[in-house]
Amino acid sequence: MRFMTPFAVDERAKRVPLASVPWKRIGSYFKPYRLLLAIVVVVIACSAVVGALQPVIIRLIVDRALPQHRTGLLDHYVLMMLALIIGGGLLGVLQTYITSLIGQSVMNDLRVSLYRHLHSLSMSFYGKTKTGEILSRMTNDVQQLQSVVTDTYGSTVNNLLTVTVTLITMYALNAELATFSIVLLPLFILPTRQVGKATYRVRKATQEKLADLSAHLSETLSQSGVLLIKLFGRQAEQTATFSGMSQSVKQLQLRQALIGRWFFMSISIITSAGPALIYFVGGHTLFGRPPSIGTLVAFTVFLTRLFGPIASLANLGVNVYGSVALFGRLFEYFDECKEIADKPDAVHLESPVGHVELRDVSFSYEPNRPVLSHLSLCAKPGEMIALVGPSGAGKTTVSSLVARLYDPVAGAVYIDGVDLRDLSLASLANTIGVVTQETYLFHATIAENLRFAKPDATEDELVRAAEAAAIHEMIAGLPNGYDTLVGERGHKLSGGEKQRLAIARMILKDPRIVLLDEATSALDSASERAVQDALAVLLKGRTSIVIAHRMSTIVDADRIYVIARGTVAEEGTHETLLRTKGLYAELYREQFERALLDAPDLERASLVTFA
Numbered sequence: 001m002r003f004m005t006p007f008a009v010d011e012r013a014k015r016v017p018l019a020s021v022p023w024k025r026i027g028s029y030f031k032p033y034r035l036l037l038a039i040v041v042v043v044i045a046c047s048a049v050v051g052a053l054q055p056v057i058i059r060l061i062v063d064r065a066l067p068q069h070r071t072g073l074l075d076h077y078v079l080m081m082l083a084l085i086i087g088g089g090l091l092g093v094l095q096t097y098i099t100s101l102i103g104q105s106v107m108n109d110l111r112v113s114l115y116r117h118l119h120s121l122s123m124s125f126y127g128k129t130k131t132g133e134i135l136s137r138m139t140n141d142v143q144q145l146q147s148v149v150t151d152t153y154g155s156t157v158n159n160l161l162t163v164t165v166t167l168i169t170m171y172a173l174n175a176e177l178a179t180f181s182i183v184l185l186p187l188f189i190l191p192t193r194q195v196g197k198a199t200y201r202v203r204k205a206t207q208e209k210l211a212d213l214s215a216h217l218s219e220t221l222s223q224s225g226v227l228l229i230k231l232f233g234r235q236a237e238q239t240a241t242f243s244g245m246s247q248s249v250k251q252l253q254l255r256q257a258l259i260g261r262w263f264f265m266s267i268s269i270i271t272s273a274g275p276a277l278i279y280f281v282g283g284h285t286l287f288g289r290p291p292s293i294g295t296l297v298a299f300t301v302f303l304t305r306l307f308g309p310i311a312s313l314a315n316l317g318v319n320v321y322g323s324v325a326l327f328g329r330l331f332e333y334f335d336e337c338k339e340i341a342d343k344p345d346a347v348h349l350e351s352p353v354g355h356v357e358l359r360d361v362s363f364s365y366e367p368n369r370p371v372l373s374h375l376s377l378c379a380k381p382g383e384m385i386a387l388v389g390p391s392g393a394g395k396t397t398v399s400s401l402v403a404r405l406y407d408p409v410a411g412a413v414y415i416d417g418v419d420l421r422d423l424s425l426a427s428l429a430n431t432i433g434v435v436t437q438e439t440y441l442f443h444a445t446i447a448e449n450l451r452f453a454k455p456d457a458t459e460d461e462l463v464r465a466a467e468a469a470a471i472h473e474m475i476a477g478l479p480n481g482y483d484t485l486v487g488e489r490g491h492k493l494s495g496g497e498k499q500r501l502a503i504a505r506m507i508l509k510d511p512r513i514v515l516l517d518e519a520t521s522a523l524d525s526a527s528e529r530a531v532q533d534a535l536a537v538l539l540k541g542r543t544s545i546v547i548a549h550r551m552s553t554i555v556d557a558d559r560i561y562v563i564a565r566g567t568v569a570e571e572g573t574h575e576t577l578l579r580t581k582g583l584y585a586e587l588y589r590e591q592f593e594r595a596l597l598d599a600p601d602l603e604r605a606s607l608v609t610f611a
């Protein structure tokens, strides 16, 4: 479990060049909402004008209505002010609604396209990325972005327009006082850039730390993780690691909060000092003609209308930098190239016959660590071929290449003579069925898990598949039958039951080619026989490539490929290979003798583990 010091994270974040922010790419997510964005501008422009009119009316009240006790005029102005206040409020609600709508829609689009993209990535991406980290980016990062984006657009336009309209009105009333107010503005703008940069770094580092934290949680709090930690008594170490990670998140979030606080403290001091300066400058008539009292009062209101948005614009810089960091982290996933994707002219197999061939295939998971080299083998339609060989020889890798979880580095895999890279992924998925030792069931009902293979399967079809896989009686015996919840937190199924359910699922799918990784662990003999019978039904009449551990499978295979050090060392039937007295004969003798010694009962001796 990776643990980085805050220093290391900061250093990494510092190196991100702000100039390379992909504005165009970020903008492309907003493009579909151009009309709404334009409507928001109009709404905000109206509310800026409404806002700027209020101090003008205050000035009229102070200069005209109050000194001469013109109550009729006063009522008139007060009514106008009330109307402006209510109008401004309503426009604000409308603006919030539209900006939230835009923000939520952009995030929704981003989430869905990221999810779609993640499903199109090859297994090598999932080999190198922690699940917890992916979850964190999909949830924490997108969530954060959503609030930033929702606030950012509306407030930027709002503040820019408010500042413009306010300045115009100020100049129209008193050019000298307006210029004096503007002189104060750099005090707000200068610190913004520095704070923006600092916040950018801390926010990015925080998101990275949160991702580490969630990766750690999903690893150590998963059922297998907890079990492993318990069995090795490593609770204290894991808690210490977690505490370290949590501490650094705390430190970073504290820093984030403090940076913001210092910044706003200085801004609020300047904001409060502004009106005092206006009275001072106006009262001492420092700029030629003395302004009217109404003008002075109006200017103090203008100042708050001006500094408020300027402060927000400064804060906006902070938000934009932060959201750029978040967009950057999401784009990293989008930039993971798909590796395995449909060609534009991909071939679709209408009725596959099930001929599989690996021709001179070489493959490595990581550069310079070859796993398969120049491996060739074939399975003709309807044949069962067995892959045997020492552990780590590359048997599972062969089956992963046939399922196109990875593409070969050299050579090619063909189904019915079509290179897998030219075949549509949908067609491949329909042609091939994979049964692994680990059965994964979704937290859903048995029927739903079965229908994962064939969504439109009728009840009757479910029952027939379950009967063929010798699991129907067991399901029928459950209180809720096919509607029983299974999976992570559902009804606990035994290993053998799970395997038979997986076989039933595969029978429903009805693929031409079956890739089977036979279980190494022996179930009790009754359950073992049930699984074997179910498998016999599944494999019948289909092409199958079996990573074989049982003697009966190996003997029945049309051809056995002995895989050693990533290539085919020997091939033939059980008898011919035994006669050759090569690697197969050696493996057979070693394993079979050991199996007999370990479990003299004949039933179990039939389980020969070559792996």
Ligand SMILES: Nc1ncnc2c1ncn2[C@@H]1O[C@H](COP(=O)(O)OP(=O)(O)OP(=O)(O)O)[C@@H](O)[C@H]1O
Pocket: 127, 365, 366, 371, 389, 390, 391, 392, 393, 394, 395, 396, 397, 398, 611
């Ligand atoms: N995702 C992966 N990333 C990197 N290396 C891998 C990956 N999967 C397997 N390997 C390596 O590739 C080699 C072949 O592994 P493979 O699982 O194909 O062997 P196997 O013959 O099926 O072994 P076993 O019978 O023990 O399951 C091994 O050295 C293994 O460490």
